[in-house]
Amino acid sequence: NSKVIQTPRYLVKGQGQKAKMRCIPEKGHPVVFWYQQNKNNEFKFLINFQNQEVLQQIDMTEKRFSAECPSNSPCSLEIQSSEAGDSALYLCASSLSKDTQYFGPGTRLLVL
Amino acid sequence: QQQVRQSPQSLTVWEGETAILNCSYEDSTFDYFPWYHQFPGESPALLIAIRPVSNKKEDGRFTIFFNKREKKFSLHIADSQPGDSATYFCAASAANYNQGKLIFGQGTKLSIKP
Numbered sequence: 159n160s161k162v163i164q165t166p167r168y169l170v171k172g173q174g175q176k177a178k179m180r181c182i183p184e185k186g187h188p189v190v191f192w193y194q195q196n197k198n199n200e201f202k203f204l205i206n207f208q209n210q211e212v213l214q215q216i217d218m219t220e221k222r223f224s225a226e227c228p229s230n231s232p233c234s235l236e237i238q239s240s241e242a243g244d245s246a247l248y249l250c251a252s253s254l255s256k257d258t259q260y261f262g263p264g265t266r267l268l269v270l
Numbered sequence: 271q272q273q274v275r276q277s278p279q280s281l282t283v284w285e286g287e288t289a290i291l292n293c294s295y296e297d298s299t300f301d302y303f304p305w306y307h308q309f310p311g312e313s314p315a316l317l318i319a320i321r322p323v324s325n326k327k328e329d330g331r332f333t334i335f336f337n338k339r340e341k342k343f344s345l346h347i348a349d350s351q352p353g354d355s356a357t358y359f360c361a362a363s364a365a366n367y368n369q370g371k372l373i374f375g376q377g378t379k380l381s382i383k384p
Contacts, residue, residue, distance in 0.1 A: 200376070
């Protein structure tokens, strides 16, 4: 069973509002991934970190997305100005290395 | 090309039968192939995974068959149970080439009829 913690579980925002979600990786896992799963069950990789350093990221959707993994604090993913198309399940996964990934419960974002 | 193709889109089998889900890929740099299942309203949970050094991996009723030459891998669920009804996703990653990001298949919605 995954020990990745994600908060909040549900997030409702109006268009143009900021949306911020957090992730605490499993203890001892230095690698963190963020994915977006849309209503068609399609997964989109967003960014990953090893400790506090970004390993890889997509062109973060016109710069509206930002993420960080500060030391001794939860990782976070923030959407600066939410759009209806951002409505999705945001999944955080953690890993000991870069292969076996365990997902948290996700944050379900609804942008009205 | 970093794509993973999965079939069928949906599958119904009777309780006790073996369900077979299929995936294929093109990128030879992929070196890790997990299967996840996802129940409605939940997040994906890791089921079983394989690396190309093996052509078979078993864990209870779940078996991955891997064909490196044909770039195909499949999940066999033996003695299917109604509780196995879920959406199954195959995936692939390459730790040294794409920093471990998972490329997912399109998913197979599996229904087990009692």
